[in-house]
Amino acid sequence: MSQKYVLHYFNGRGRGELIRLMFVISKTKYEDHRVEFKDWPAFKSKTPNGTLPCLEIDDKLYGQSLALVRFLAKEFSLYGTDNVSQMVVDECMYNVTDLRKVLIDAVFEQDEAKKAEQLKKIKEDALPQFMKRTEEIFKSYGSGGFLVGSKCTAADLALFDIVDGLDSKMKDGLTKKIKEHMAMIGAIKEIKQWLEERPKTEF
Numbered sequence: 001m002s003q004k005y006v007l008h009y010f011n012g013r014g015r016g017e018l019i020r021l022m023f024v025i026s027k028t029k030y031e032d033h034r035v036e037f038k039d040w041p042a043f044k045s046k047t048p049n050g051t052l053p054c055l056e057i058d059d060k061l062y063g064q065s066l067a068l069v070r071f072l073a074k075e076f077s078l079y080g081t082d083n084v085s086q087m088v089v090d091e092c093m094y095n096v097t098d099l100r101k102v103l104i105d106a107v108f109e110q111d112e113a114k115k116a117e118q119l120k121k122i123k124e125d126a127l128p129q130f131m132k133r134t135e136e137i138f139k140s141y142g143s144g145g146f147l148v149g150s151k152c153t154a155a156d157l158a159l160f161d162i163v164d165g166l167d168s169k170m171k172d173g174l175t176k177k178i179k180e181h182m183a184m185i186g187a188i189k190e191i192k193q194w195l196e197e198r199p200k201t202e203f
């Protein structure tokens with residue numbers, strides 16, 4: 001019997017979109033429950049960790065985005081095929097998580113001078129470091145344009161998702177390889193269709 005999945009996340013991409021992309025590419029049916037901010041205080045107490053995303057599988061709730069991504073990667077064959085490849089897929093996801101953290105910190109910074117300084121640091125330090133390691137991973141572990149192995153994994157979707165959310169100034173500085181990867185993942189039939197039809201949201 002197939003499992004019933006419900007993804008609970010806010011009406012945005014944030015930490016939820018990678019999970020949506022995994023459902024989309026694997027053509028797995030799921031309910032995309034978008035929690036409105038007004039409903040969040042009541043919903044929060046029902047979640048395992050007081051945070052979103054959380055995934056409901058057959059009426060049971062599970063939390064922590066990376067645990068959910070790893071679980072679905074195994075379920076949908078979007079993980080590496082051996083232990084080392086899986087470690088590298090995990091590394092890519094943690095690298096994306098670290099980059100997401102500094103981007104979120106900058107976005108939520110209220111002090112404009114501090115915000116500008118944080119964005120400058122991301123452009124000059126965090127993003128180049130992220131791209132350098134991503135390029136190394138492409139070279140050492142990927143083939144056919146994919147990051148790890150010769151088919152799409154959660155690492156490719158995580159890279160696609162974080163780069164997709166960058167503003168145009170940050171995107172200008174991306175390496176050729178990463179730009180090509182964006183185009184390749186964005187052209188996958190299911191992903192392309194999802195990008196066209198997904199709700200247009202602020203974050």
Ligand SMILES: N[C@@H](CCC(=O)N[C@@H](CS)C(=O)NCC(=O)O)C(=O)O
Binds near residue numbers: 051
């Ligand atoms: N480590 C957690 C962090 C989750 C998290 O901070 N989620 C944010 C949204 S992206 C949230 O739920 N914020 C509302 C709150 O903390 O009340 C994960 O990766 O799932």
